[in-house]
Amino acid sequence: MTSRRPADHDVAVIGGGPAGLMAAEAAASRGARVAVFDAMASCGRKFLVAGKGGLNLTHQETGDALLARYGDASPEALRAALATFDTRAVRAWAAGLGIETFVGSSGRVFPSDLKAAPLLRRWLERLRRQGVTFHQRHRWTGWNGDALCFETPAGEVQVNATATVLALGGASWPRLGSDGGWVAILEAAGIDVAPLAPSNCGFEVRWSEHLRTRAAGQPLKTVVLSCIDERGVTRTAPGDLLLTEYGIEGGCVYALSRYLRETIAAHGQATLSVDLAPARDTQALAEALARPRGKQRFARHLERASGLRGTRALLLYETLPDAPRQDAVTLARAIKDARLALTAARPVEEAISSAGGVRFTALDESLMARAKPGVFIAGEMLDWEAPTGGYLLTASLATGRLAGCGATEAARVTR
Ligand SMILES: Cc1cc2nc3c(=O)[nH]c(=O)nc-3n(C[C@H](O)[C@H](O)[C@H](O)COP(=O)(O)OP(=O)(O)OC[C@H]3O[C@@H](n4cnc5c(N)ncnc54)[C@H](O)[C@@H]3O)c2cc1C
Known part of the structure; x- marks a missing residue:
């Protein structure tokens, strides 16, 4: 030829x-x-x-x-x-x-x-x-x-x-x-x-050592993610979130990847909100959390009032470190809107597309x-x-x- x-x-x-x-x-x-x-x-x-x-x-x-x-x-x-x-x-x-x-x-x-x-x-x-x-x-x-x-x-x-x-x-x-x-x-x-x-890629989050060592590799079933895109439109995606050594992965993260990537490119980081209890509304959660705790440990009280335990509770503490000292309304809001600061998209070599x-x-x-x-x-x-x-x-x-x-x-x- x-x-x-x-x-x-x-x-x-x-x-x-x-x-x-x-x-x-x-x-x-x-x-x-x-x-x-x-x-x-x-x-x-x-x-x-x-x-x-x-x-x-x-x-x-x-x-x-x-x-x-x-x-x-x-x-x-x-x-x-x-x-x-x-x-x-x-x-x-x-x-x-x-x-x-x-x-x-x-x-x-x-x-x-x-x-x-x-x-x-x-x-x-x-x-x-x-x-x-x-x-x-x-x-x-x-x-x-x-x-x-x-x-x-x-x-x-x-x-x-x-x-x-x-x-x-x-x-x-x-x-x-x-x-x-x-x-x-x-x-x-x-x-x-x-x-x-x-x-359709994962993102990096600067986890505390506490979260990284306890939660990396753990999935959070059925959460709802949301972010505000560069035009001010709120984008949401339900699904399973995977916490990793470096940050987050999962189908719901991929669904928002375009908007998150664009925000990071414009501002150096993006805020991702995680609804840790999508089946409950904020008011119902606040009422449950306001019930007297008695002699219960905070973790037990949180679980009984909101269903949060294990990795889900760890993610709440990560975003609200003094959760045990917060009032019920603040806690309920943080559960419905746990905010993660994403610093970078994972490299294109790892992305789906x-x-x-x-x-x-x-x-x-x-x-x-x-x-x-x-x-x-x-x-x-x-x-x-x-x-x-x-x-x-x-x-x-x-x-x-x-x-x-x-x-x-x-x-x-x-x-
Ligand atoms: C893990 C994974 C899972 C996926 N799952 C799905 C799914 O379930 N559904 C879905 O819709 N999409 C899925 N995708 C995405 C989908 O596979 C791609 O979007 C699709 O394959 C793109 O097709 P394409 O032909 O454009 O490119 P490719 O499939 O990438 O094909 C490009 C071809 O060009 C060849 N090539 C590249 N450079 C040269 C060169 N210089 N000379 C000669 N040949 C070259 C490559 O060898 C390759 O064969 C997935 C992707 C990944 C990575």
């Missing part, structure tokens, strides 16, 4: 995650000669890891409710991608691969067997039958003129393609293949990239880079952000499809 001869492929897809594979499917099913290149020895590694705890493939939300998950002002191209390939389409597509899905209690959609591997296996088989070729251990390093350059175990290889889809993922969990190494290459090509940042990426203003409505005609961008490397719940895979698949269609059209026009 050299850069001098005519195109080796109509469409080169670089990155064999869900976005790239969907781009390859869209292009191949429209008659394009498609080659997929991936840095790793096999495709879809992050997809497989996503399946470990039960693959949350998509969600049952549609329309505006679905779009709202991608922020208050989701870009037009993302809207278009999700309008033509929404959560219902994801389920129909999986069914087309023989993978039935079911809706879990929170509206999340899973394959019947909860696994990612059977779906990926069937998908790759179908792509091969459609004529898609796979080139593993091909790490894309940039362009030489119009040629795509790859590092391979056999040395550098250059490939010509009429159109290209880049679906290189974000920067979380880099050992699975996506490491954000593409940022510098795209910026050098004049493509505007918003800095990659951790999303990354925010930032290629800005939509750098792309046209078919996801083609304005500064690099014939090059389309898809998946998590785009500048959108969403909570967990199947929304990440849904947008990766939808933008992959849009980019694959655009690349096929571009290849047809150029041929």
Whole structure:
């Protein structure tokens, strides 16, 4: 393969995650000669890891409710991608691969067997039958003129393609293949990239030694978290909170990660409020706590009046160290609004996903880079952000499809 001869492929897809594979499917099913290149020895590694705890493939939300998950002002191209390939389409597509899905209690959609591997296996088989070729251990390093350059175990290889889809993922969990190494290459090509940042991630809290040694690793079941975002809107998320050596993790923390990260970036820290007794209101709690304590120890009184004990009580003492000397109303308020000072998001390498990426203003409505005609961008490397719940895979698949269609059209026009 050299850069001098005519195109080796109509469409080169670089990155064999869900976005790239969907781009390859869209292009191949429209008659394009498609080659997929991936840095790793096999495709879809992050997809497989996503399946470990039960693959949350998509969600049952549609329309505006679905779009709202991608922020208050989701870009037009993302809207278009999700309008033509929404959560219902994801389920129909999986069914087309023989993978039935079911809706879990929170509206999340899973394959019947909860696994990612059977779906990926069937998908790759179908792509091969459609004529898609796979080139593993091909790490894309940039362009030489119009040629795509790859590092391979056999040395550098250059490939010509009429159109290209880049679906290189974000920067979380880099050992699975996506490491954000593409940022510098795209910026050098004049493509505007918003800095990659951790999303759906844990946060750091400066715990006292007392809490760290007693509570790290302990979950707090069913609390409600809330914070005030940079526009003054209160955001809440119920769920289980995990206290760690360095701070906090858990689905409810991830759900607020965007707002917390933005506040830390603007002010150096963010305040997170934890409702330690969501089933009780402040007044009822205050009345119960005001009952005479008699000879009871404070911890016993607190437990009987509010249900707080163990890690939950430890978190109260952490935020209100002189709790035993406080009046009932102050105590009740502190239980409903235990305030943690978050100092930093955990590194992007540990996050479930990354925010930032290629800005939509750098792309046209078919996801083609304005500064690099014939090059389309898809998946998590785009500048959108969403909570967990199947929304990440849904947008990766939808933008992959849009980019694959655009690349096929571009290849047809150029041929
Ligand atoms: C632990 C975990 C659990 C998750 N669970 C879920 C879930 O249940 N539901 C959900 O919706 N989302 C989940 N996600 C997120 C979801 O997996 C990602 O959003 C999705 O995989 C992104 O797809 P993508 O194709 O854009 O990128 P990726 O899946 O990251 O694929 C990018 C591909 O590009 C390749 N690549 C990168 N750089 C180069 C290069 N220079 N040259 C060649 N190839 C390169 C990589 O090897 C990789 O194969 C989870 C993520 C993690 C980490």
